[in-house]
Amino acid sequence: MAKKQQEYGNDSIRQLKGADRVRKRPAVIFGSDGVEGCAHSIFEIISNSIDEARDGYGNRINVTLFPDHVVEVEDFGRGIPVDYNKAEQRWNWDLVFCELYAGGKYAEGGGNYDFSLGLNGLGLCATQYASEWMTADIYRDGFHYHLDFQKGENVGGLQKEEYKGRRTGSVIRWKPDTEVFTDIAVPPETFQDMLRRQAVVNDGVTLVFTDKSGKDTQKYEYLYEHGIADYANEIVGDEALTPVHFCSGAAVGRDRADQPDYQVRMNVAFAFSNTVQTLEYYHNSSWLEHGGSPDRAVRSAFVSQINAWLKSKGLYKKNESAITFSDVQDCLVLVSSSFSTRTSYENQTKKAITNKFVAQAMTEFLKHQLEVYFIEHPDEAEKACKQVLINKQSREHAEKARITIKKTMTQQMDLANRVQKFVDCRTKDASRRELYIVEGDSAMGAVKQSRDSEFQAIMPIRGKILNCLKADYARIFKSDIITDLIRVMGCGVELGGSHNKDLASFNLDNLRFNKVVICTDADVDGYQIRTLVLTMLYRLTPTLINKGYVYIAESPLYEINTKNKTYFAYTEPEKADILRRIEGEKYTIQRSKGLGENDPEMMWLTTMSPESRRLIKVLPTDAERTAQVFDLLLGDNLQGRKEHIAEHGAEYLDDLDVS
Known part of the structure; x- marks a missing residue:
């Protein structure tokens, strides 16, 4: 029976009212209805306190996370105006807590918030609407005001009493509602990152996070007296190519001819480094995760000025291509903090800004600042620009290597035809397929059977x-x-160095096997071949080791036969244990044969059968130590190898395969 279509007519149109405007569509306001959206709702309250502090009212903000995901934000600003508003003929608390697009930011001429984190008047009301409950304690004008809300609705009106203390400010405490957000468990690390970033761009403001959600209370305090300059110094450390350079400026302009002028303030701290690379953009104190206008300005200005310097010094070869921003970015640490009285965000979550004039003003500002910087600091200019040129040449060299490798690896023929002696399996299900890497043709025959x-x-x-x-x-x-x-495995290779992401042809999704098993004889030659294969995988496809795809097939050392059973001992202690268990029985014992000498049944039992084989997973438990050992034993460190053999060689005399 066909389903009856719902009639769509004049009576079908509905309007969301009150708290439902947020509670039924939280992603519209907060960017998502998950934990990210919940975190953004918390940031909306914190941002109001930051606006107060940056305007000179209070220099400390306390944020506390309680059990059951309850949050409290306390500031020492002027306190939210909540008394009766004659102009609007409404209570201010009703406007700011229960009305979207209402607040001091809409006052004539911009009010007290020329460079505000939020200009839409959405945050406090939207977060209140999205809460299971919220309380507000406000201190101002000699009074203590108290408000209670439940699921977006006020309970009990405004409570007001005289307050003889000297403090002013607001304390907002609330619990995000699980009926609004699918997940309200915002991790403490998110709070830490959020407050640290705000301390970076709000000089002299102390932000304190107290985590009471766990067994033990943890407290974190963030303060950057000199803002982004201190932060940039913290990032580059003591081994920078150039010291941190700070510059600031201002401009007035408009995005379009028919729009009004607005103010822009720009602060940039940058340095060049061979060890770290960072680009962070903030606008009106909000971290621009996706950049937008400031990022476009930085890319344009730095490429233009460094390119001009290299040309002026004649450092480009004939017909050599110019640098790109990726060459600059490889050695650049830059933190930008801009402000504007008119801001166009991509959306309410403020991850990027789109102001045309901000991009234009910052580009001109940075070009001028870099030109002056290069003139006044010629030694630093030479270090930075020559390093960018080296980055370019390294990138081009790696790109050529990548293209060569891709040509080498790419063949149009069938895999079995283009790789001699490779024997494939029938299933195409990569989650089941296993690749055995074996030494020599004789072992190949035994394994194949x-x-x-x-x-x-x-x-x-x-x-x-x-x-x-x-x-x-x-x-x-x-x-x-x-x-x-490499062709057989199918995943390509990873090139080392800082260009790895851009230049490597490696793709784990193209790996044709769930297990890559190295299968060699249990003798000196076999161990050496195993080590060389591991070294190859470590150098060319380290992700296979890191993700647990690489195994070693452990071959038995001894074969112990009794009348009724054959035992395999993989180590000397295992041999001793087996001999104890069969004490009193007649047995024969012999060194286990090489892979090529085993009959198929024996090979299946000891090496191939998932039920009885022993596979050792190669774990990346200590990548740095592994790299050191590989380099010591197989690399170019000849002196280190001699010293290692002299110090430890005697420990392995009994294992030497010599007669």
């Missing part, structure tokens, strides 16, 4: 492969063994 051809593929390697820690990319990718193995 004993495997489960449904999900186990085999890739033989002939002899010892190239030591990838001692070879450059050009030599590495001339090795057929290595390029064949």
Whole structure:
């Protein structure tokens, strides 16, 4: 039976009123109805206190997170006006807590908030509407005012009593409503990041976060006396290429000819560094996660001025291409804090601004500042600009390497045809497929006969492969063994260095196997081949190790046969334990055969069967230590290797495979 269509007529139109304007559509105001939206609702209350502090009223803001996700924001500003408003013929508390688009920011001429975090008058009311409950205690004009709200509705009106203390300010406490947000568990780390960022762009204002949500109370205090300059110094540390340079300026203009003029203030702190790279933009104290106008200005100004300096010094070769911003960004630490009396955000969550004049004013300001800076600090200019040129040349070199690798790796033929001796499995389900990397043709034959051809593929390697820690990319990718193995795995390679994200052809989604198993003999040669394969994976595809795709098939050292059963011992202690357990029985014991000598049934039991094999997952538990050991044993550190052998060689005399 066909479903009856709902009639759409004049009576179908409905308007959301009161708290429902937020409670039924929180994502419209806060950007999402999840934990990110809940965090933004909290920031709306904090931002009101910051506006007061930046305007000179109070220099401390306390934010507390209580159990059950209750939040409190306390400031020492002038206190929210909540008494009767004759001009509007309404109570101010009703306007600011229960009316969207109402507040002091709409006063004639901009009121007290020329450079405000929020200009829409939405925050306090919207957060109140999105709360399970909210209380407000306000101190001003010699009175203490108290308000209670439940699910967006006032309870009990305004309570007012004389207050003889000297303090002024507001204390807002509330619980975000789970009927509005799908998740209200805003992590303490989000509060810390939010308040630290606000301390950065509000010089001299102390922001305190007290976390009472856990077992023990934690307290964090943030203060930057010199704002973004102190913050930039904190980022670059003691090893910067150039000291932090701070500059500030102002401009007046408009976005379009038919629009009014507005003011812009600009503060920028920057330095050049070989160890860290940072770009952070703030506007009216709000962190612009996606940048917008300031980001466009920085990109244009820095590329223009550094390019001009390099040309003036004749450092470009004939027909050489100019630098790009990625070359600058690789060595730039920059923090920008701008303000404007007219702001166009991409949306209410304030992640980017779109003001045309802000971009224009900042571009001209930065070009001028950089020109003067380069003239007054020629040594610093030379260090910075030459480093950008080095970054460019490194990027171009890596790009050429990437293109060469891509050509090498890309073939139109079928995988089985283009990689000699590779034996594929039948299933195309990558979550089940296993790749066994085995040494030599004899081992290949044994593994091939004993495997489960449904999900186990085999890739033989002939002899010892190239030591990838001692070879450059050009030599590495001339090795057929290595390029064949990379083709078979299918995921490409990761190039090292700062260009890794842009230039590597690696894509984990293209990996054709769920397990990459290194399968070698349990002897000195086998261990060396295993180490060289691991070294190759460590250098070219470290993500496979980090994500747990790489395994080692552990081969038994001994085969112990009794009348009724065969035992395999993988270590000397295991051999001793087995011999204790079969004490009194007749047995024979022999060193386990190499992979190529095992019969298929034995190979299946010891190496291939998921039920009985032993696989060692290669874990990235200590990547830095692994890198050091690989470099020591397989890299160019000859002196370090000699010293290591002299100090520890005696410990391994019993394991030497010599007669």
